[in-house]
Every structure is written in C-alpha cells, then in structure tokens.
Amino acid sequence: MIARIIALAAGFVALVTLPYWMHGEYYINVSSQILFSAIFALGLNIIAGYGGLVSLGHAGLLGIAAYSTGYMLQAGFGHTLAILAALVIGVASMAVYAVLALRATGIGFIMITLALGEIIWGLAYRWISITNGDNGINLHGRPEPFGFAIESARNFYYVTLVVFLVSFAAVTVFVRSPLGAALMGTRDQPRRMNALGYHVWAIRFWACMFSGLLTAISGILFVYYTQFISPQALDLTASAEVLLMVISGGAGTLFGPIVGAALVVVVKSVVSGFLERWNMLLGFIFVAIVILMPEGLVPGSARLWRLAWRRLTAPGKAAVPEGKP
Amino acid sequence: MSALTIAGLCKSFGGLHVTGNVDLNVEPGERRLIIGPNGAGKTTLFNLITGEITPDSGSIQLFGQDITKTPSRRRAHLGMARTYQIITLFPHDSIVHNVSLALLGLSPLRWNPFIDMRRQGHITERARTALQRVGLAHIAERPLTQTSYGERRRVEIAMALAQNPKVLLLDEPFAGLSIDERRDVHACLMAIPRDVTIVMIEHNMDVALEFAERITLLHFGEVIVEGNRAEVVADPRTREVYLGH
C-alpha cells in the first residue's frame, strides 16, 4: 500500500519534471505523444475495458474531432471556437455512433464499430470538399491558453500533461463511482443487471459519451501536435492500435491503457528509428502478451511481482494461494 | 387483492408451445411451489413473469397493476426479485459488492458518476444485513471466486432479499446443495416475513413440500393440478405426470 503511494508520487514527480531530465526535444515530443495517446486509450478503455464493448472504429471518432478543429481553423475561426466545435461535434458523433453500435453486443458490436470506423475513413478520403481528401488539412500554429505560448516542445508537453492529469482524475472518479460499478456490472452480467433494475442500454450509452469526450480531447491534442490531419490517422490500423494499447496494457484497469500507449508509441516512434521491422515487433509483442500475460501488462506484472515477493519474503515455504484458510 | 395474478399466459417458440394458457393466482404472503418434470416450462414461466421474455398473449398483474407491457428493469422497482437456476453473480467482486449492486439497482444513486462507491456506507451496511440473514456476514469481504457453490446460492438469495421485494421468485434455490447447506437455506427462507410473497420452483421434494402452502403442477407448459399440499399429493394426475401412468 505504501509502496503504491510512493510509486505514484515518484511517477507524478517524474512527469512534472520530465523536460528537465529528458534530453532532447524529440523525446519530449514523444512523451507528449504518449500522454495524449494515453488519453485516447483511457477513453476507449471506458467502454472496452470497463464496459465490455470492444470498439474497432474509435480512430474514426478521434479523426472527427481532429478534422473539425482543422476545418474550423482553415475556415478562419479562432482556436477557442475551433476547439469548442471539435468537442461538440466529436461528442455528437459519438452519440450517433453509440446508438448504431449498441444495437448489438459482443462480436456484433466489434463488427459494427469496425464498419462505422471504415465509413468515417471513407468519408474522410472521399469527401474532398470538406476534408481535402488524401492531401489532408494543414494547421498553422497552436492556441495560447491564457497567453501561454505552446509552440515549443516543452510548453506543449506541459499543457498536454495538465489535460492528461485532469482526464486521468476524471476516469478514476468515474470508475470508482456507482455509475462505474453499474457499467462493470453490465459487462459481467447484463441479464442480471436488467433484472436488478438497471437500464443497461442507457448505462452503456452514457459510458460511450464519456468515452467520446475523452476521445475528442485526445483528437484535438493530436491535431495540434502534428499540425496536420489526413485520412491515415483514422484508418483501421489506427483503430486497431488504440485497441491494442488498451488490451496489451490491461483492459479494465486504470494504468493499463497508459502503459499500453507508452508501449505502442515507443515502438512506433523510437524503436522504428533503428528497427525497420518495428510493425512486426509490435505484432510479436502482442502475441507474446496473449501467451504470457493475457490479462495485460499491468495486471500481469502485478501478479508476477506478488509471486516474486512471496518467494522472496518466505523462502523455503510452499507457495500458498492468498485467501485460503 | 392478490399479489400476483396471471391470466391466459401463452408463449411459443416457433412451433413449440412452452407456456400454454397458464392461470395463476398467488395471495399476499403465500408460499407457492411450482413443480413439474424437466421441460415443463417452469423457468420460462419465471422469465415471463420477470419480463425477460414477452408473452404471445395473456396478462400479468402485480398487486392489481398490469405489468404485462412493463419492461423487465422496471419490474424490479415495482417490488419483484428473483434468483436464477444457473448462478449468475459478478465474478470479479467480493460478496458484499455483489449484494451492494443489487441494492444500488433500486437507488437513484446508480446514475451518479461522481461519488465514491466505497464510501457509500449506507449501502454496504444494508448489504451486510442481507448477508447476515443468509448467514454469510462473516465472509462478506471474500472474493466471489473463493466461495463454495452453497455459499453462492445463498449470496443469490441475499441479493434478492436485499431488494426488499414484495414478490420473491426463487428458481431452484436448493439445487446442488449438500444436506447441511439445504438446512441453512431452508432456515433462512422460513425466516422471511409474511410481507414477502414467495413463489418457488423446486425439484427437491422433501424440502420444498415442507415449505409450500399451495402447489401448482406444470407439464408441457400447462397447469395440470393446483391446490394445497395434501390435495396435490393425493391427485392421480400428479402421479401420472411424474410416473407416466
């Protein structure tokens, strides 16, 4: 318990002081990428991990927020309006997405969301009058929240960090709340929850909306980071990647999506620099996780740590499972 | 006013009539037993009563209120609770959390995304009380995965009792229990006060017959015999249904 608090505090301090010990603008940028990817993964985790609804089209929703921002800026609106529009459009799109996808559960949900993601990608690719098709939309500059310029890697990192911490806190509060408990109940025993008086569809819908908000936030940070949005950011691979972030890190845990995001971003951005076959590496890592730690890296490591700790603190005793009298 | 009135309830799946023109009238506080051979349609009848399946025709009334078209989730709020034949509990959680979820279902708090569930003492206290009634309060914090089958059956009953139901539907509550466990469950069922009406499906005749005041015998989805214990046991049709002659 104490170990946990120390670890969390240390992590927090490390994040806050990161630009001072992480050398090189490139790595600070990678850290920003990890943080807003983590927000994206946390958003997906709400419905996939805690709700049992696996969405394979979530990159489409991120793309909608990103494209909205880009479109508004291109049309001449200011940053504030662009961001607000992106949030509203993003969440509204999620509402439509949810109403369609929640017609099914389980595998049906996976297939519908895959199709929806593909439709959004197709629109981004073909609706050239709005999205500029394959050429994408370029952004010029970043907003200045409260006069604080965030063009530099360091300053952008701090804004991203603040948004990340607020998002993470929101997710933690949600997960610990009665609505969060109800959501997890619908994941485990939807039929029983219905009989207990819960409105299963509505619970899932509102979870989707929360997920949509986090996804939109992530999309806005993403587009300001890269200063560019094109259909590639919303294709099936992108949706698969964020889902893999959640599952590999540990679906239904608070830190799993963050670890998963770090894994994927590091392999994509850092490892890809010196390993051409990083895609294959990522694939092998995922397969390895399924074999060795199917519950995900975070719960799996915690399990191994507990095993190792028991061996270390009680050498010579037979391993006794916890809880048995 | 009767607690539960069913009139002319019918349900077919394809060509198979699972429930055929069932009439049932349960008085408040009554202990009703529903028996019948396998495939008689007993659990289907329960599913129709709780609203998980919609009937083809007929009506269901709960304390005079027509609930035939009421969605399943609302029937819980109207005072109906049930246990399941196959244990459907929440595997990742502790026993007390399982029961707390049952309590939360009837509370407007279930929509709240801000407060901390672990701090809702009033819910956890009532959950523990329910667990006490089934004799499981001492292991309230135990994860469900570390409980025995008999204990899980009792958790199911605790969840149903925690909802303070007016009508309690028990689907084979004694199934798979050892003699001691059966005794415990029987004791806790006998202790339920008369403001709760109980309808029970059971195969285990010894314990069930002791418990029942009125018995309804179902066969191929239809009511064959109905009456008090003595009447049903003596009726030649009962023998026919179970022994075939």
Place this chain on the structure above:
Amino acid sequence: MTFWLLLTINSITFGGLLFLLAAGFSLIFGLMRIPNLTHGSLFMLGAYFGATFVGGLLGTVFNFWLAALMAAVLVAAFGALIERLLLRRLPGQPLAQVLVTLGISFIVADFCLMVWGGDPIAVATPESLIGIVRYGTLAFPLYRIAVIGIAAVVAAGLWLLLDRTRLGAMIRAGVDDPDMARVVGIRVSQLFTVVFSLGAGIAAFAGVIGGPILSVYPGLDQYMLPLALVVVILGGSGSLVGSIVGSLVIGFIYNFGQALLPELAYFVLFLPMLLVLLLRPQGLFGRFVP
C-alpha cells in the same frame, strides 16, 4: 450497353472473390465464434505466394493453377498452426482473440513488406484465359468469367461438404450448438483446426486468383477484410447461402457505387450492412445473432 454489362460482370466477379474470402470467415466465426481478424492477411499472403510461384521461384515457373493450390496449402498449414498454438488457448476470450489475430496480421503484413517490398506486383492472367469471349454483339472478359466459374465450383463444393458429408454435418452441428455437439461426441477441437485451415486455404486461393484483377500490394489485407466482414454481417454468420447472397450484393454495390457515386462509395457500401444490423441483426440468413 457494354459499360453496364462490364460493370455487371465485374460485380459478379468481385462478388465471387468476396465469397471465397467471406465463406471461410463465416465458417470460422460461425463454428468457433472467433472473429478472425487475420483473414485479410491470409488472403494477401496467399496472393504474394501465388505471385512468386507464377513469376518464378528458384528458376521454376509454376503453372497458375498449381501456384494457387500450393499457396492455398501453405497458408492452410499456417492457419492450422495459428489455431493449434494460439487460438486454442483462448476459447471465449474475445479480447485476447482480437489481440492475437490483430497481432498476427501485423506480423504477416510486415513480413510481406519485408520479403516483397512496397511496390505493387502485377500478376499475369493465365495464358489460357487471356482475352475476350464473344456472344453475339456482346464481349465478355474471359478471365473474369472464369473467376465466376471457379467461385461457383468452390461454392458447390462447400455446399456438398456441409450438406452431404459427415464432416459437414459435424460442422453444422457445431455452428448450431457447440456445447451440444461436444456432448454428442463430436471432436470439436479437431473440427476447429480443420475448419480454420480450410478457411485460411480458401482465402489464400482467392488471393491468388484475384491477383490478375486486383494485383498484389501492401494494404490489400486492410482493403479486403472489412469487405469480408460486411458480407458476413449482411449474409449472416455460419450460413453458406448468406455468404453467397451477401457477396453478390456487396460486389454489385461496391462496383456500381465506385462507378456512379465515387464520393459516397464507402458510405453506400456499408449502409446496407448498417440497415441489416438495425433491422435484422442475425443477417439475412444467419443462424444466430453475433
């Protein structure tokens, strides 16, 4: 007139290819309840193998049809490996199944990129089928007609297998009720391996014969997989008739959509699938709701 005729032929041809891909996916999903997200990569892998065999491997140029069969066998074996070593450990765990099948698709896609490079490979139409066949004033591209014929033959073969053989009866039983099938003594796990490799092999075969039409390039897997999914959702899982009908419908919508409404092509394609999901979630001929 020729424009519409060609469009129709192309639609049926594409439908035929889709059928070969979707039938395997539908069987795997219907029997094993696993959404095999590797299926697109298996199609692509087969296409690459086929292209290599046809183009010449170690000095030997293989006959087109032999190449297709060899590719199918290779990928079928690979499929069997995937099923036995990985998928078998994950019954009823959709998240893990998604993770594994996507992970394998990443590996296969990158493997293809590594071995065959990023440039598209054109596959020569088999000599015997180059050209046009004439019927009165109408002209039909011969290869495309041939593909329709092949797809029809495979469909008939699959139908015979499912309807007339013991293996087929076991598969159908497994699709309808896997638990019951086990109780009755059907060796469900062996059945799984057979069906998975069969599906993989047919997908690879489709990849090869699709080569002269689609060519082979990185991203082919992501192009075909969603289409196969749409076919299965539309037609229904575990139903052969559903796969046939679904493939034809999608084949037509895709080709006509591309030709007539290019801006909305993707939207038009997925719309019927969404409609089916909203109105009849088990698909037109599906045996269960996913």
